[in-house]
Amino acid sequence: MPSIDYQLAEYSDLFMLLAAFTYTVAFLAFTWDLAKSSKTLNAIDQKAAHAAPAQRVMATSGAPAGPEGSARQWGGGEAVTADDAMGYTGVRRNAARVAVALTVLGTLIHAAAVVMRGMAAHRVPWGNMYEFCTTGALVVSVIFLLVLLRRDLRFLGTVVLGLVLIMMMAATIGFPTPVGHLIPALQSYWLIIHVSVAVIASALFTLTFAMSVLQLLQADREAKVRAGGKERLAFLKIVPSAQSLENFSYRINAVAFVLWTFTLMAGAVWAEQAWGRYWGWDTKEVWTFVIWVVYAGYLHARATRGWTGTRAAWLSIVGYLCVVFNFTIVNVYFAGLHSYSGV
Numbered sequence: 001m002p003s004i005d006y007q008l009a010e011y012s013d014l015f016m017l018l019a020a021f022t023y024t025v026a027f028l029a030f031t032w033d034l035a036k037s038s039k040t041l042n043a044i045d046q047k048a049a050h051a052a053p054a055q056r057v058m059a060t061s062g063a064p065a066g067p068e069g070s071a072r073q074w075g076g077g078e079a080v081t082a083d084d085a086m087g088y089t090g091v092r093r094n095a096a097r098v099a100v101a102l103t104v105l106g107t108l109i110h111a112a113a114v115v116m117r118g119m120a121a122h123r124v125p126w127g128n129m130y131e132f133c134t135t136g137a138l139v140v141s142v143i144f145l146l147v148l149l150r151r152d153l154r155f156l157g158t159v160v161l162g163l164v165l166i167m168m169m170a171a172t173i174g175f176p177t178p179v180g181h182l183i184p185a186l187q188s189y190w191l192i193i194h195v196s197v198a199v200i201a202s203a204l205f206t207l208t209f210a211m212s213v214l215q216l217l218q219a220d221r222e223a224k225v226r227a228g229g230k231e232r233l234a235f236l237k238i239v240p241s242a243q244s245l246e247n248f249s250y251r252i253n254a255v256a257f258v259l260w261t262f263t264l265m266a267g268a269v270w271a272e273q274a275w276g277r278y279w280g281w282d283t284k285e286v287w288t289f290v291i292w293v294v295y296a297g298y299l300h301a302r303a304t305r306g307w308t309g310t311r312a313a314w315l316s317i318v319g320y321l322c323v324v325f326n327f328t329i330v331n332v333y334f335a336g337l338h339s340y341s342g343v
Contacts, residue, residue, distance in 0.1 A: 008120035009179045015113035016134060020168050022106035023141075023161050029099035030157030034235040036095055096154040100145075103161065107141045114138050120179045126195050127182045129331055133171035137164045139203040147207070151248070155239045159210040170328075190270035198263040202323055204256035205295075208249040209320035212313040215245040219310055246312060250302060253316060257295045264292055287326040294319040 114135055118125035126135045144160045147153055182191075217233060219242040224230070239245070267288060268278040279285060298315040301307035307315070 005120045005122075005179065008116045012113045012116040012120060015109050015116065016168065016172070019106050019110035019113055020165060020172075022102055022109060023165055023168070026099045026102035026106055027158060027161040027165065029095050029102060030154065030161060033093055033095035033099060034155065034158060034238060037093055037235075037238045093154070096157070099157055100148065100154065103141065103157070104145060107138065107145060110134075110138045110141065117179065121181070123182065123187075124192050124196070126199060127191065128177045129175035129327075130171045130177040132195070132199070132327065133167045133175060136199050136202055137167035137171070139199050140164050140167070140206050143200075143203050143207060156207070156210050156214070159213065160207065163206055163210065188270065188273065190266060190273065194263060194266040194270050197259050197266065201256045201259035201263055202327070204252050204259070205320050205323050208252050208256065208316055211245050211249040211252075212316040212320075214239055215242045215249065215313045216310060218242040218245060219313075242309070246308065249316060250299075250312070253295060253319075254299060257292075257299060260292055260295065264288055283330055284326070287322065287330050291319060291322045291326060294322055 114125050117131065117134070121127070125131045140160065141164050144153070144156070214236075218236055218239050221233060221236045222242055267285065271280065271285070272278045294315070298307075298312065298319060301315065302312045
């Protein structure tokens with residue numbers, strides 16, 4: 001008769017598949033919302049184009065943002081500040097509401113899968129690449145939902161859930177790992193502290209990566225609009241201005257950087273306990289420091305050197321690519337003291 005641990009592991013895998021399916025439907029709903037809302041806003045633009053200049057109102061959020069705190073007129077005639085108008089379109093977005101509800105459902109199922117994995121392993125469920133990816137994907141989804149309570153970032157749903165699904169597929173296809181015990185070096189309370197903070201920081205970096213990609217696309221669209229060119233990506237009408245995206249991304253990156261700094265410090269303390277030294281130039285340690293340097297450069301350049309716009313977005317993207325490289329290529333292909341956890 002199967003043991004309880006084995007059954008929990010089986011249920012965890014099943015719930016993980018159910019969560020992935022729910023996320024996929026939510027992803028499609030977010031995509032449908034972008035397409036439908038873009039079509040509606042195109043109709044509003046065409047109607048406004050034939051109206052008298054004095055009667056025209058601003059119907060998209062993609063136009064360049066004014067000074068912070070300044071009022072802007074939207075399709076419904078409501079005055080909204082540039083910084084508080086994230087994602088507001090003035091059109092009905094039933095598909096987005098359904099998508100958010102499905103994301104909540106998927107997150108609950110996903111959380112149950114992660115908890116059952118931890119119960120089956122009798123430890124925190126982030127001791128290998130499979131568990132790190134699945135738990136990381138859960139944290140990305142949770143943070144996205146928490147941010148939605150403060151800001152209307154539903155326009156990010158397609159990109160964020162796309163990244164969540166990629167992480168879950170990578171875990172299931174690329175790093176399938178049976179439930180098992182950890183080696184003595186990993187059986188430490190620092191595993192809970194160090195890795196959990198790293199997961200949260202990585203989730204925040206994932207969110208800002210999505211915003212930086214949209215910022216680049218939106219900046220290109222705004223430049224074409226100012227030049228009188230034709231817009232190609234209609235869904236960007238529902239996305240806030242490049243400036244608004246950059247401002248919010250910068251704030252989130254600042255929080256994530258503090259968490260990553262703690263991750264680096266906690267890792268050094270754990271290394272001293274496990275190996276008798278704080279720093280040994282292990283490949284994983286080096287790349288953790290490289291990520292810290294890139295994001296420190298991003299924050300410093302934007303705050304003091306005036307690196308705004310596309311340059312800031314690219315720095316943020318490079319930082320996230322370093323995060324991905326650290327948790328995939330370094331873990332799998334580079335030998336070192338961090339390679340023993342299994343994949």
